[in-house]
Amino acid sequence: MKSKFDICIIGAGMAGATIAAYLAPKGIKIALIDQCFKEKKRIVGELLQPGAVLSLEQMGLLDLLQGFDAQAVDGYALIHGDQKTTIPYPNHFIGMGLHNGEFLQQIRASALANESVTKIHGKALQLLENDRQEIIGVSYREEHSSEIKTIHAPLTITSDGFFSNFRDDLSNNEKTVTSYFIGLILNDCDMPFPRHGHVFLSGPTPFICYPISSHEVRLLIDFPGELLPRKALLQAHLDANVTPYIPEIMRSSYDQAIKAGGFKVMPNHYMAANPIIRKGAVMLGDALNMRHPLTGGGLTAVFSDIQILSTHLLAMPDFYNTDLIHNKIEAYYRDRQNANANLNVLANALYGVMSNELLKTAVFKYLQCGGRNALESIAILAGLNRNHYSLIKQFFTLAIFGAYDLIRQGITKLPQAVKILFDAFSIIKPLAKNELSVSAVISDYFKK
Known part of the structure; x- marks a missing residue:
């Protein structure tokens, strides 16, 4: 029938x-x-990365981003202590922040x-x-x-x-829960770098923000662990691990959002x-x-x-x-x-990196150098480079860069240099096992 x-x-x-x-x-x-x-x-x-925007365009659905105050995003800004760096998306591609x-x-x-x-x-x-x-x-x-x-x-x-x-x-x-995100909307908030996604690395836990309308910024704060945090624990986490590291330019909007309460919490799955x-x-x-x-x-x-x-x-x-x-x-x-293997591996590997003090510092310095490595890294993040060999190469180049940077500071840093290599391998191995095949990586080596 x-x-x-x-x-x-x-x-x-x-x-x-x-x-x-x-x-x-x-x-x-x-x-x-x-x-x-x-x-x-x-x-x-x-946040739509350029790869998502490109897919909409290829499907003839790009007009669906019009008419509701979605905001163009030109790249990323990384903030680590008093140091800042920006990485533009390649070839003038743009992302979009939206509700x-x-x-x-x-x-x-x-x-x-x-x-x-x-x-x-x-x-x-x-x-x-x-x-x-x-x-x-x-x-x-x-x-x-x-x-x-x-x-x-x-x-x-x-x-x-x-x-x-x-x-x-x-x-x-x-399905596993890797952490939780605490979500806030900051009204009329000036960001350090307009039209950019921001990754804040100064504190013990990573947090990110990006524009979602012409007058709103989304702030997402990581809360590590598998268990849903209680309200009192959430507030203590914000007070100790986030509030001291909010840039002055964002502080007024942040304080107002905290005072208003009503933040949302959701689990992050892998x-x-x-x-x-x-x-x-x-x-x-x-x-x-x-x-x-x-x-x-x-x-x-x-x-x-x-x-x-x-x-x-x-x-x-x-x-x-x-x-x-x-x-x-x-x-x-x-x-x-x-x-989608690169997207899956990078997302969880980068979370592991951002939760590791040595690797977190290494990734900031690595991307701060700019050049081809920064461009290739942001292209993978943006969903524009799906080459598996590029992903593996960038991850281990970052780890080696971090180890070398530590050794340059003195022989007493050798144990930390060894640790950074071990930690990097420990992060990438289970993800690569789940998502990648050796044959695919080798094949992509010849396509790079």
């Missing part, structure tokens, strides 16, 4: 809404299901404006299977009537975010993609793969996944051949692993 839909998308968040907005104008019939279509307030997904919720509503409106998209307001309950254990759709509870209904489609995309209800069906993923490839279903976005948000690489990875999956799906003549759909899903999982 022919289905009414070609694709059922579970979750109208960034991943689900964007792939719907991209595929629907091409005549693909889509059911877009979500429990809530109201604007959400989030504290991450507010995640406002951006998502733009994307949803674009998707739902297509006649081929059916909006379904309800909670997805269970993936439907045929007698061959192939996924043929989803059951859901309709929001207004509470009635249990079903949707059938040749392909079901689960894109229901980092609290996905369908990982057990479609993956062997293991989850390597380990999908179970099942006929009729595919995972997309944070439901499949997560990395630490310190580098702002989340939307770069999401939009990259959408491009890769869509390219494979659009190469099909129709959605009647389920074997062909299955082949395309396999190709998507293979290609997206290669495309």
Whole structure:
């Protein structure tokens, strides 16, 4: 029996809404299901690196960044004590700072404006299977009537975010909490370097900020550990590890935000993609793969996944051949692993570096030198350089630079030089094991 839909998308968040907005104008019939279509307030997904902006442009969706006060970002500023340095994005690429919720509503409106998209307001309950254990759709509870209904489609995309209800069906993923972010909005805040993301390295814990509107700056403060901090502990953390290191130019806005309270706390996850490839279903976005948000690489990875999956799906003549759909899903999982490995490794490796006093100082000095190494590093961070060899080379060049810089200060620094090399290897090894293959790194060596 022919289905009414070609694709059922579970979750109208960034991943689900964007792939719907991209595929629907091409005549693909889509059911877009979500429990809530109201604007959400989030504290991450507010910085689009140039790689994410480029993906939107290539998909013809760049206009979705217009009309809601999104702000251009030209690069990064690093602040370590009384020293400061800036690193521009390469080749005049720009990033964008914005309100995640406002951006998502733009994307949803674009998707739902297509006649081929059916909006379904309800909670997805269970993936439907045929007698061959192939996924043929989803059951859901309709929001207004509470009635249990079903949707059938040749392909079901689960894109229901980092609290996905369908990982057990479609993956062997293991999710861990690496730390927490404390989020504040600083109103009418002057930053040391306008139109830049800022990384503050002076204190014992890293914190970052970037513009999200013409009069608002997002401040994200790391709280290490796996357990959700209590309010009193949060305040003590801010007082001891953040407030003394806020630049004077930002102090008034920061003090007002602290006084107003209402800051949000969210867990930072790491989850390597380990999908179970099942006929009729595919995972997309944070439901499949997560990395630490310190580098702002989340939307770069999401939009990259959408491009890769869509390219494979659009190469099909129709959605009647389920074997062909299955082949395309396999190709998507293979290609997206290669495309997003740098984003995943860098995000968690950089968090490890920023939490290590020796490596933190080394990375500041390394990037402060500028030149080719700084340019290549920022290109990887921006999502513009996906070459695996470049990532490994830059990471170990940084570690060797840090060790050499310590030895130059005297032979008494030799133990610290050895430690910096050991720490760097300890950080990168498990991440590389999860995300990279030796053959891919060697192959990329010849493409560099």
